[in-house]
Structures are given as C-alpha cells and as structure tokens.
Amino acid sequence: MTTQTRRERERAQREQLIVTAARELAEAEGWEAVTTRRLAAEIEYSQPVLYSHFKGKGAIMTAVAVQGFEELAVELRVARAAARGTRDALAAVAAAYTDFAQKRPALYDAMFTHAVDLTFATPDGPAYLREGFGELLQAVQPLAGDDDPGILTETFWASLHGLAMLERSGRLPVEAHDHRLDLLIGRFAPAET
Amino acid sequence: MTTQTRRERERAQREQLIVTAARELAEAEGWEAVTTRRLAAEIEYSQPVLYSHFKGKGAIMTAVAVQGFEELAVELRVARAAARGTRDALAAVAAAYTDFAQKRPALYDAMFTHAVDLTFATPDGPAYLREGFGELLQAVQPLAGDDDPGILTETFWASLHGLAMLERSGRLPVEAHDHRLDLLIGRFAPAET
DNA sequence: CAGATCTCCTAGCAGCGCTAGGATCTAGGC
DNA sequence: GCCTAGATCCTAGCGCTGCTAGGAGATCTG
Structure with a gap:
C-alpha cells in the first residue's frame, strides 16, 4: 500500500512539474515555444509521458x-x-x-x-x-x-x-x-x- | 507591352483570388483550417505560387x-x-x-x-x-x-x-x-x- | 525465483510552413 | 520558322508540429 501511495505522490509531483515547466517556458519564450518535445526535454522525460498525464497540449495549457x-x-x-x-x-x-x-x-x-x-x-x-x-x-x-x-x-x-x-x-x-x-x-x- | 500588362493584370487577379479564398475558407472553417496546401488546392495552383505573391501565410492573413x-x-x-x-x-x-x-x-x-x-x-x-x-x-x-x-x-x-x-x-x-x-x-x- | 503488471522509451505517422531545383511553356531575335 | 533566353510553375523535400503504437525494461506479487 505504501508503495502505491508513493507512486501516486510521485505521479502528482511529476504532473505539477509538467505544469510548472510549461508555464515557465511560456512566460519566458511564449506559447509558440512550448512544444511537446521541448516540454519533455525540460522535465527530462520522453514525450509520451506527457500524454499519460494530460489528454494533449491543450489540457496542459488548461492546467x-x-x-x-x-x-x-x-x-x-x-x-x-x-x-x-x-x-x-x-x-x-x-x-x-x-x-x-x-x-x-x-x-x-x-x-x-x-x-x-x-x-x-x-x-x-x-x-x-x-x-x-x-x-x-x-x-x-x-x-x-x-x-x-x-x-x-x-x-x-x-x-x-x-x-x-x-x-x-x-x-x-x-x-x-x-x-x-x-x-x-x-x-x-x-x-x- | 500588351502581353506584359495582361500578365500583370492576371497576376493581380490571382493575388485577389488567394486573398478571397483565404478569407472564405477562414470564415467557413476557421483560420486553423487555412493551410497553405489547402489554400493552394482551393485556387488550383501549387503551394509555391502562394509564396510568389506573399512572403508567407502571415502576409496572406494581413491582406x-x-x-x-x-x-x-x-x-x-x-x-x-x-x-x-x-x-x-x-x-x-x-x-x-x-x-x-x-x-x-x-x-x-x-x-x-x-x-x-x-x-x-x-x-x-x-x-x-x-x-x-x-x-x-x-x-x-x-x-x-x-x-x-x-x-x-x-x-x-x-x-x-x-x-x-x-x-x-x-x-x-x-x-x-x-x-x-x-x-x-x-x-x-x-x-x- | 517465475510470472504478471506497470512504466517508460524508441520509432513513426500525418500534417504543418516553407524552399530548392528542374521541367515546361512563352517571348523575342535572326 | 527556328532557337535561345527567360519567366512560370510544379515536384520533391526539409525540419518541425501534436500525437500514438509497440516493445523493452524495471518492479511488484505469489
């Protein structure tokens, strides 16, 4: 049970990491610079990870x-x-x-x-x-x-x-x-x- | 001289055709539907023709x-x-x-x-x-x-x-x-x- | 330790704006 | 009337986009 809660916590942290990275990147260089590849590089994961948290780029922007x-x-x-x-x-x-x-x-x-x-x-x-x-x-x-x-x-x-x-x-x-x-x-x- | 003026006239007409097509397409399906390929198909020319009239898609939107x-x-x-x-x-x-x-x-x-x-x-x-x-x-x-x-x-x-x-x-x-x-x-x- | 599960990455698809290079068609000089 | 010079236009392709399929690898369970 502890391992599962830890995973959920880590998942939530990573989700927040994505949102923060997207926001900072957007504020630094504008939304046109926020691509899924760039964002993935920023959080040091691969692209598909983004889609395990959000439905798409639009959902990240909504967050x-x-x-x-x-x-x-x-x-x-x-x-x-x-x-x-x-x-x-x-x-x-x-x-x-x-x-x-x-x-x-x-x-x-x-x-x-x-x-x-x-x-x-x-x-x-x-x-x-x-x-x-x-x-x-x-x-x-x-x-x-x-x-x-x-x-x-x-x-x-x-x-x-x-x-x-x-x-x-x-x-x-x-x-x-x-x-x-x-x-x-x-x-x-x-x-x- | 007449052939040159005819060409210029045709060129101007085609330029207007591009602007009109872009506008109608945008009003019908929104600007996200206005791609250079789609626009080229609409005016029945190939893509690069657009760039002989306008610097880019942005210039067409400006027009x-x-x-x-x-x-x-x-x-x-x-x-x-x-x-x-x-x-x-x-x-x-x-x-x-x-x-x-x-x-x-x-x-x-x-x-x-x-x-x-x-x-x-x-x-x-x-x-x-x-x-x-x-x-x-x-x-x-x-x-x-x-x-x-x-x-x-x-x-x-x-x-x-x-x-x-x-x-x-x-x-x-x-x-x-x-x-x-x-x-x-x-x-x-x-x-x- | 073996098997099921879950996580994550590599690779790829279709489409985007835009451009290089060559084919084709036209115009002008002899 | 031909033959060269030039303009016109298209095919093909580059690097990028958002997004996804499939498999490799790590992790947890029995």
Whole structure:
C-alpha cells in the first residue's frame, strides 16, 4: 500500500512539474515555444509521458490557466482589501487586473484566449473561476445603481480585458495605459465616492 | 507591352483570388483550417505560387485583415450616418462594431488577434486603419467633456473589443450582449443627449 | 525465483510552413 | 520558322508540429 501511495505522490509531483515547466517556458519564450518535445526535454522525460498525464497540449495549457485563475483571484482580493473608498476599490481592482495581464502575458493568454474548454459564467462553475469574478463584482456592485450588477460587472470586465489585449498586442501604446484606466474608472464611478 | 500588362493584370487577379479564398475558407472553417496546401488546392495552383505573391501565410492573413479594416470602416460610417442624436450615434457605432465582430469572427480575428505587423495608433498609418478609428472618435468626441477625446475613444474601443472577444469565445453568454452594450453606452453617454 | 503488471522509451505517422531545383511553356531575335 | 533566353510553375523535400503504437525494461506479487 505504501508503495502505491508513493507512486501516486510521485505521479502528482511529476504532473505539477509538467505544469510548472510549461508555464515557465511560456512566460519566458511564449506559447509558440512550448512544444511537446521541448516540454519533455525540460522535465527530462520522453514525450509520451506527457500524454499519460494530460489528454494533449491543450489540457496542459488548461492546467496552467487554472493556476492563473487562482493567482488572479488572490491579487484582486488583495487589491480590493487594501482600498478605502468605493471608487478606490474599483480603481485598485482594475489596476491589479491589467497589471496581471501585462506582467504575465503568457499566463493571461492561457486563461483568456486559449483554453476554451473551461466553463465560464455558470453559477456552478469551478470555484477558482468564480472567485476572480466575485472580486470584480464586489467592486462594481456599489456603483450599479438601478443596473444589474452582474451584467455591469461583465461589461467592466470586458473593458479591462479589451484594454489588456489591445495594449499587449501593440495596437494601443502602453504609455497611455494609466490614462485610459483613469477615464474608464471615471465612467464607471463618476462622482468622488 | 500588351502581353506584359495582361500578365500583370492576371497576376493581380490571382493575388485577389488567394486573398478571397483565404478569407472564405477562414470564415467557413476557421483560420486553423487555412493551410497553405489547402489554400493552394482551393485556387488550383501549387503551394509555391502562394509564396510568389506573399512572403508567407502571415502576409496572406494581413491582406485579409486589410480588407476587413476597409469594410469595418464602411459599416461604422453607415451606422453613424443613420443615427440622430449624440447618444444614438455612439450606440449605433458600438452596435455596428460588435455586430461586425460577431458576424465575421474569422475576419475580426485576422484584424485584431493575428496580423500584428500592421502599425496601429500612428497618425501617419494607412488610411484604412485610421478611418475606422476616426468613426469611433467622431462618435465619442462630443461626449468627452474635459477628457482627452483620443484616449477616451481608445478606451471605448477597448471595451467593445473586450465584449466582442469574451462573447465570441463563450466566456460571456451572448444572450446578454444587448444588455451589456446598453450599460456600456449608459456609462459613456449618461444623460439623454 | 517465475510470472504478471506497470512504466517508460524508441520509432513513426500525418500534417504543418516553407524552399530548392528542374521541367515546361512563352517571348523575342535572326 | 527556328532557337535561345527567360519567366512560370510544379515536384520533391526539409525540419518541425501534436500525437500514438509497440516493445523493452524495471518492479511488484505469489
């Protein structure tokens, strides 16, 4: 029995090793550099070992994305907790979100442009998916007025996502990022609240 | 001389044929189905012919994207021209933009997620790139108040882009799209202007 | 110690973007 | 009208991709 638990433990460790290697490789050289051969070399095993842990390359990216969702939720929570007023909270959460996207572009890509097999926007979805959205929701809710807080949060989220994507791809110059964020916050939290 | 002009004309036609085939194939089956072999078969030539017209597959996608920018600019212009008030104009332009993204997802992808070798946000950029942004700018400008109209337009554009992307990938349910757009318009054009 | 099981690697498949080299067809000079 | 020069286009192939079949080897069980 002990030998089996040891094997399971070792298997779990190796699985984590794969995810970590994939993430680091992606963040260092982009997802296009993450090939199954390269990844196998990195963990010092042969290619087929990857497929004994994951269904395919996409599943590995999904596993990385899940890590990202957990970390993003934490960062949003920290940012919101440190804020004082209502407008401050929204600004803090927004800044934390776009910072995350800018500083971990590969991770953000795995979460929001690849890995579509994750279910979003469902009340019974995985916790790590709901937590991050919940932080946004709590920041937006006080500013909703008569509007549906959920839909408004989705809209705000989309704005942040759009900013992150367009700035990341060079379609919008990053220099004006703070300025754009400021204007966005101004539209969602107009008064000095 | 006539034979040479005939050749040039035929060459230009074939180049257009390639772009059209790539676009139709992408819109029918997605960009992952657009391979150089498949494309060559579609235009009934061999693979290397593609490379006598374009530097590579990326250049073909860029050519498709350029077509997209021209068409998007037209649709935004039409939408804005048909609108009456200030708020109406913003709503019309926003709806036209997201409609474009939803109805031509492959084209939109070529424009805004692939084909990064196009220069954005430069005053001396190609006309087709500036026109679409110009339409947005003219719709946003009257609502800028003390804020920088250019930056505000960029922010609004990012919001539309984010909505389009998240709804397209299934991360936000499409059903509430109109609702989200309504809330977004409400934040950028608050009063009944 | 023998046999069953489980782990892992070598080798290979089909497809990808892209390119070198030669065949074929056309155009112009005598 | 032929014959050479040049443009046009295709066949074949390179190195890469994600993924998988099959067997070798180590490990655990009786």
